[in-house]
Amino acid sequence: MGRGKGFSINGFRSNHYPDFLEFTKSGNVILLETKGDDRDNPDSASKRRLGNKWADLSGKQFHYFMVCDKISPNGAFNSAKSKELVSKLYT
Numbered sequence: 151m152g153r154g155k156g157f158s159i160n161g162f163r164s165n166h167y168p169d170f171l172e173f174t175k176s177g178n179v180i181l182l183e184t185k186g187d188d189r190d191n192p193d194s195a196s197k198r199r200l201g202n203k204w205a206d207l208s209g210k211q212f213h214y215f216m217v218c219d220k221i222s223p224n225g226a227f228n229s230a231k232s233k234e235l236v237s238k239l240y241t
Contacts, residue, residue, distance in 0.1 A: 155167075157171055157181075159181075159200055159201060159204045161196070161200045166183075166197045166200050166201060168181040168182060168183045168201065168214070169182055169183055169184050170182040170184075172236075174239055174240050175240075176239070176240065176241065177211050178211050178212075178213060178239040178240075179208075179211060179212050179213070180213045180214075180215065180236060180239060181201060181204075181205075181212075181213070181214045181215070182215050182216075182217060182232075182236075183197060183198075183201060183214075183215070183216045183217070184216075184217050184218075185216060185217065185218050185226070186218070186219060187218050187219045187220055187221045189218075190218065190221065190223045190226075194216065194223070194226075195223070195224075195225075197216065198216045198223070198224075198225035198226055199225065201214035201216060202214055202225050213236075213239060215227055215232050215235065215236065217229055217232040
């Protein structure tokens with residue numbers, strides 16, 4: 151999908167277009183933003199804050215995960231932890 155198309159979380163200064171949307175049979179909606187470990191920067195931090203706030207305000211069945219490979223910046227998860235957390239939402 152090109153920039154500016156598809157689902158976005160509306161932010162104050164810019165919108166955030168997560169990489170993946172997952173819908174589980176149990177009714178959970180999961181937004182995933184993937185980042186390489188070398189891509190943690192102020193823009194990533196802003197996306198994490200916006201995504202996590204969206205999930206908090208949307209309700210208990212809405213979830214946001216920024217997933218890095220090995221690092222776990224504040225508000226994000228490494229790939230192993232995200233697999234563990236996301237798999238629990240499919241049950």
